[in-house]
Amino acid sequence: MTEIRFGAGDVAAIRFAVSPLGETIGSLRALTDPGHHPLHLDWIRAARPLAEDLATELAPLLDLVRADQVPIGLTPPPACPLADLEEELATASASPGPELPPLIAAVRAWWRAAVQPHWPQMRAVLEADIGYRARQLAEDGFETLLDRLHPSLSWAGDRLVADDGQTDTLDVRGHGLPLTPSVFAGHRVLLPVAGAPRPHVVYPARAVGTLWERGHQAADGLARLIGRSRARLLAHTTSPASTTQLAARTGLSLGAVSQHLAVLRDGGLVAAHRYRREVLYSVTDLGTALLGRD
Incomplete structure (x- = not known):
């Protein structure tokens, strides 16, 4: 078995983070091994022609993915809770190794072609998992959180x-331990290899089976109460999202999303908070009760 050792202050530095770079690499694992990723078969069928179009550019990276030999430098632990791909690629670019530049180019091309168009849905699932774990941490503490992670x-x-x-025995060594939910992890936890300078843990996110559903179906009663568009928008704020992300998730225009959010916020159904350069909206306890969710 693998043991990850913590020092006196390391437990307090455990944190959750979303990694677009990790999900892009994970999506290639699913593409090359569809039998272990049955929940993504529809996406895999659609992604195969894209991979064929990028065959020359992707070849070196796909070879490493198939051999399970992706360089440590290409999968750094995410530095913040909601990193974007370019931030993570900048970190990867700073790692030593002449083989990394063509791999980084391949990652960027694959992200744009096959992952970025679906990122709003993926990010919603990942953030919903983190929200669930955060409540679990607040209610039951770190030991229960880690015992139930996988x-x-x-x-x-x-x-x-x-x-x-x-x-293997790994030491956190004062760096903290990022816990990274993944929609492409399948049923296994991905642990850092021995010698990784900064360990992190990738684990399967909850409710991945909802990822490829065609949107949320708002309850008819709630839709009659506040309107179908607002009910649908409220359902999509169960994970924090900006107006741009909500427009992508719902198909509504940015103007319509802003108007509906103002009404929902005035009614105490959603709350807003700023994260970096974005204002994120999330459902309140009252909104959750109206949605009929625990």
């Missing part, structure tokens, strides 16, 4: 133990 993981006093058939 069936193969357990907390053992001062270390996180993974029943993965390996015999």
Whole structure:
């Protein structure tokens, strides 16, 4: 088994983060091994022609993905909760290794072709998972959080133990431990390899089966109460989102989203908070109650 050891202050530095770069690499794993990713078969069928169009550019990266030999430098731990791809690629570019520039170019091309068009839905699933884990942490503490993160993981006093058939021992060494939900992790946890300068853990996000559903179906009663567009918009704020993201998720115009959000906010159904350069909207307890969700 693999053990990840924590120092006295490391547990307090555990954090969650979303990684567009990690999901882009993960999507290539799904593409090359569809049998282990049945929930993504529709996406895989649509992505195959895109991969054929980019065959020359993707070839070196696909070879490494198939051999499970993606360089550590290409998968750095996300530096902030909602990193964007270019920020992560800038970090990867700073890693030593002459092989990285063509791989980074391949990642960028694949992201634009096959992942970015679906990123709003993917990010919604990932952020919803983080919201669930945050509530679990607040209610039950770190030990329960880590014990329930995945069936193969357990907390053992001062270390996180993974029943993965390996015999590695990793040390957080004061860096904290980013926990990164993934829609493409399948059923397994992805642990850092021995020697990784900054360990992080990638685990399967909850509710990945909802990813390719064709939108949220607002309850008829709520739709009659506040209008179908507002009910649909409210359903999409169960994970924090900007007006641009909500427009992409719902198909509404930016102007319509802004107008509906103003009404929902005045009614106490959504709240707004600023993160970096974005204003993110999320459903309140009252809005959650109206949606009929726990």
